[in-house]
Amino acid sequence: MPAGDNPFYTALALIISMDPGLIGIVTLSLQVSLLAALIASGLALPMGAALALWRFPGRNALIVLLNALMGLPPVVAGLCVYLLLSRAGPLGQFGLLFSPTAMVIAQVILVFPIIAALTRQQVEALHNEYAEQLHSLGLNRLRMMPTLLWDARFGLLTVILAGFGRASAEVGAVMIVGGNIDGVTRVMTTSIVLETSKGNLPLALGLGIVLLTLVTLINAFAHIVGETSKRRLG
Amino acid sequence: MKKMTILATVSLAGISWSTSLLADSDYITLASTTSTENSGLFSAIIPAFTDATGVEVRVVAVGTGQAFEIARRGDADSLLVHDTAGEEQFIADGYATERLDIMYNDFVIVGPSDDPAGISSSESVKDAFTRIAESEFPFASRGDDSGTHRAELRLWEDAGITPQGEWYRELGSGMGPTLNTAAGMNAYSFSDRATWVAFENPQDLTLLFEGDNVLFNQYGSLLISAEQHPYLKHDLAAQWHHWLVSEEGQQAIADFEVNGQQLFFPNAE
Numbered sequence: 001m002p003a004g005d006n007p008f009y010t011a012l013a014l015i016i017s018m019d020p021g022l023i024g025i026v027t028l029s030l031q032v033s034l035l036a037a038l039i040a041s042g043l044a045l046p047m048g049a050a051l052a053l054w055r056f057p058g059r060n061a062l063i064v065l066l067n068a069l070m071g072l073p074p075v076v077a078g079l080c081v082y083l084l085l086s087r088a089g090p091l092g093q094f095g096l097l098f099s100p101t102a103m104v105i106a107q108v109i110l111v112f113p114i115i116a117a118l119t120r121q122q123v124e125a126l127h128n129e130y131a132e133q134l135h136s137l138g139l140n141r142l143r144m145m146p147t148l149l150w151d152a153r154f155g156l157l158t159v160i161l162a163g164f165g166r167a168s169a170e171v172g173a174v175m176i177v178g179g180n181i182d183g184v185t186r187v188m189t190t191s192i193v194l195e196t197s198k199g200n201l202p203l204a205l206g207l208g209i210v211l212l213t214l215v216t217l218i219n220a221f222a223h224i225v226g227e228t229s230k231r232r233l234g
Numbered sequence: 235m236k237k238m239t240i241l242a243t244v245s246l247a248g249i250s251w252s253t254s255l256l257a258d259s260d261y262i263t264l265a266s267t268t269s270t271e272n273s274g275l276f277s278a279i280i281p282a283f284t285d286a287t288g289v290e291v292r293v294v295a296v297g298t299g300q301a302f303e304i305a306r307r308g309d310a311d312s313l314l315v316h317d318t319a320g321e322e323q324f325i326a327d328g329y330a331t332e333r334l335d336i337m338y339n340d341f342v343i344v345g346p347s348d349d350p351a352g353i354s355s356s357e358s359v360k361d362a363f364t365r366i367a368e369s370e371f372p373f374a375s376r377g378d379d380s381g382t383h384r385a386e387l388r389l390w391e392d393a394g395i396t397p398q399g400e401w402y403r404e405l406g407s408g409m410g411p412t413l414n415t416a417a418g419m420n421a422y423s424f425s426d427r428a429t430w431v432a433f434e435n436p437q438d439l440t441l442l443f444e445g446d447n448v449l450f451n452q453y454g455s456l457l458i459s460a461e462q463h464p465y466l467k468h469d470l471a472a473q474w475h476h477w478l479v480s481e482e483g484q485q486a487i488a489d490f491e492v493n494g495q496q497l498f499f500p501n502a503e
Contacts, residue, residue: 180295198434
């Protein structure tokens with residue numbers, strides 16, 4: 001990878017050179033974090049909506065727990081997954097440690113509470129607003145779930161992006177469960193840590209700029225998709 | 235529509251990823267230290283091994299303490315570290331069956347270029363450490379139970395000093411981050427030569443003391459016990475272990491240079 005004194009030139013050189021090593025790292029970063037955000041959404045959207053609509057004992061405790069877990073330190077999530085997947089751990093026989101799969105699992109754990117907690121809040125607000133209409137249509141709670149989730153979709157897009165942002169920005173979990181293996185589990189954030197530890201600060205910052213650019217592009221894409229469909233709906 | 239696009243993209247990504255994982259089944263996971271990885275040694279010698287045997291080596295570079303822990307739990311097929319006493323203990327505990335000397339380099343003491351504690355004129359490490367402790371000039375220590383940290387602690391003990399106080403700063407970080415911090419604080423620090431030579435952010439730090447025999451830093455490779463961890467890739471790990479001490483492996487280590495300087499000296503018997 002190129003090295004220079006100015007991080008902005010370094011970032012530019014990185015992008016222009018299309019270094020195969022860098023492309024591998026970027027691709028893996030996006031695969032892991034997008035997959036983690038997608039899996040977490042698949043689980044957390046229904047759970048958040050259910051939590052908004054049903055009343056049951058322990059519901060408040062669950063909400064508080066989810067809210068608190070939004071602040072789960074990545075390194076703690078990583079450590080838990082490490083102990084789980086380690087050969088000496090309960091899921092050791094699958095040999096998943098130091099693999100991209102392990103990184104996805106750790107990031108799902110980090111992203112899930114964010115999406116679930118924020119979905120709960122958005123769906124609950126919407127439900128309060130439309131409760132009468134929904135009841136007059138004779139919908140039960142199970143039928144309300146998809147309706148409300150669909151109605152809240154623009155807000156939920158931001159929620160999912162927040163989850164993706166958390167996944168793509170964290171380094172503590174993927175470092176522990178992935179091991180930062182060159183060409184196998186090295187992603188953008190662990191590369192930045194590695195280059196910093198080598199004292200190659202311009203390259204580290206350059207990689208940071210590349211990561212930020214990519215995340216901005218993904219957010220811009222999501223924003224445009226959201227705006228376009230909003231306009232189409234009128 | 236949007237959902238479909240996202241789903242399609244992700245499943246494609248997932249498929250290409252799973253196939254890329256299937257393609258390389260012949261590999262071992264090597265737990266090793268940051269000094270060997272960060273200096274670039276592994277990227278210089280592993281391709282030669284892979285060419286000769288078709289076996290890929292995946293390096294997890296951590297502190298020696300953590301490397302032992304990874305190997306103890308059975309999460310690595312092979313182990314290459316630099317703490318001979320710890321390595322012999324590891325064998326005595328039954329986690330490994332054989333240890334071979336691979337190579338050595340040495341530790342150095344770095345510090346501010348104006349050398350306020352005056353260690354560059356000292357006769358021995360003992361003398362240098364005593365001068366730093368007496369002047370109470372800041373000293374940045376790894377503090378992370380790594381091979382380098384263990385070596386540093388042994389040298390303080392030899393000098394009859396218990397390093398503590400405002401001036402002795404335990405960072406709990408790897409060698410690179412410790413050097414970054416030492417450069418920021420303009421403090422003395424204790425480093426392996428390989429990381430120091432390959433380090434690109436020294437600022438005002440410079441090499442002040444080297445050459446005492448006690449600064450010798452031996453690296454060893456261990457064969458992990460098949461009895462303790464039967465499912466590991468012991469055959470492939472043994473190939474790597476024996477390649478390191480082969481003529482070809484030793485030559486590859488000797489040929490590795492950073493800025494024209496040889497960083498590791500092969501010394502297999």
